[in-house]
Amino acid sequence: MAAPATDSPPYLTKEWLAAHLGEERREADLLSEVREAIFGAQDGVTSILVVVITVATATNQRYAVLVAGIAAALAEILSMAAGEYMSSKSQREIFLAQIAKERQEVAERPGESEAEVAYMLEQEGLSEPAARRVAAELAGAPGVLLKTMVEKELGLTVEEGHSALQGALVLAATFAIASLIPLAPFFVFEPHVALFVAIALAAVSMFALGFAKSRLTGRNPVVSGLEIVGLVLAASVGGWIFGTLLPHALGFAAGAG
Numbered sequence: 001m002a003a004p005a006t007d008s009p010p011y012l013t014k015e016w017l018a019a020h021l022g023e024e025r026r027e028a029d030l031l032s033e034v035r036e037a038i039f040g041a042q043d044g045v046t047s048i049l050v051v052v053i054t055v056a057t058a059t060n061q062r063y064a065v066l067v068a069g070i071a072a073a074l075a076e077i078l079s080m081a082a083g084e085y086m087s088s089k090s091q092r093e094i095f096l097a098q099i100a101k102e103r104q105e106v107a108e109r110p111g112e113s114e115a116e117v118a119y120m121l122e123q124e125g126l127s128e129p130a131a132r133r134v135a136a137e138l139a140g141a142p143g144v145l146l147k148t149m150v151e152k153e154l155g156l157t158v159e160e161g162h163s164a165l166q167g168a169l170v171l172a173a174t175f176a177i178a179s180l181i182p183l184a185p186f187f188v189f190e191p192h193v194a195l196f197v198a199i200a201l202a203a204v205s206m207f208a209l210g211f212a213k214s215r216l217t218g219r220n221p222v223v224s225g226l227e228i229v230g231l232v233l234a235a236s237v238g239g240w241i242f243g244t245l246l247p248h249a250l251g252f253a254a255g256a257g
Contacts, residue, residue, distance in 0.1 A: 034216065040080070040171040041209055044178025046232060048073055049202045050239040052182050056191040057243025065186045065194075073179040081172035088164035099150055106146045113149055114139040120152045181205050199236050206232045 048069055055061075055068040106113045118135035122128050138145045181201050185194035210225035217224065 036084070036167050036171045037174045038209065038213055040174030041178040042206065042228060042231075043076070043080070044073070044175035045181050045202050045206055046235045047076060048179040049182040049198060049232065050235045052186060052198055053195060053236055053239030054243040054246065056186070056195050057240050058246045060191050062186055062191050062194070065191055066183070069179075069183045069186070073176065073183070076179070077172050077176050080175055081168040084171045085164050085168035088167050092164065095154075098154055099146075102149050102154070103146055106142050106149065110139060110142070110145075113145055116153065117145065117148055124152075178205075199232070202232050202236075203229050 051072040052065050052069045055065045059065070102113075114135045117138060118128075118131045121131035121134055126134065138148055182198040185197035185201065188194070189197060206228040207225035210228040211221045213219075214221035214224040
């Protein structure tokens with residue numbers, strides 16, 4: 001009696017492959033947004049911490065610290081959001097122009113495009129006959145040939161990624177939330193106390209951010225956390241130095257004027 005046929009592995013079905021590839025692409029897009037969120041959070045805490053430490057050390061006035069901190073946060077939020085939007089939009093427009101140029105080459109000089117793809121495949125390790133065969137197969141589908149050229153020659157993708165506006169909003173939102181960490185203590189405590197509370201909160205939050213980031217990077221979580229804490233402490237020292245020297249420098253300038 002013949003043995004029953006075993007089921008084919010799921011990865012041999014087109015449905016499974018389509019779902020799996022779609023999931024991996026969504027994860028790649030999510031990682032891009034996570035990168036922007038991490039950058040916004042780190043910059044929000046560090047830059048505003050420097051501002052509040054500098055102003056608190058120089059003036060010891062809660063009102064001055066809050067005005068300067070809020071003004072700096074608003075300026076950074078608007079500037080970073082606009083910068084991220086324009087840079088992402090400009091980058092995408094440049095990519096689209098390069099893709100259009102390659103599309104024209106495929107349409108007008110298909111033999112040249114096929115030869116380029118064969119050469120690139122050979123450089124990646126295929127034998128020359130195999131590279132020529134694969135390139136010839138790709139040339140039978142101009143759209144596939146175009147995507148192969150764009151990805152291998154330019155390192156680009158034909159598909160749209162997340163929008164420039166989405167990236168700008170993620171960056172602005174994370175910066176805004178993170179900037180509240182060094183600012184919040186000055187709503188509650190006097191400057192000389194709030195200063196140390198702000199540094200402690202910033203260090204703890206940045207350690208947590210580095211710890212969480214290690215889940216994506218695979219690095220040692222403690223080392224990843226301490227690395228960002230080191231940046232916070234360096235920024236704190238810098239803010240304290242400038243806050244100490246600034247009144248003397250401004251007083252000297254006023255006296256000289």
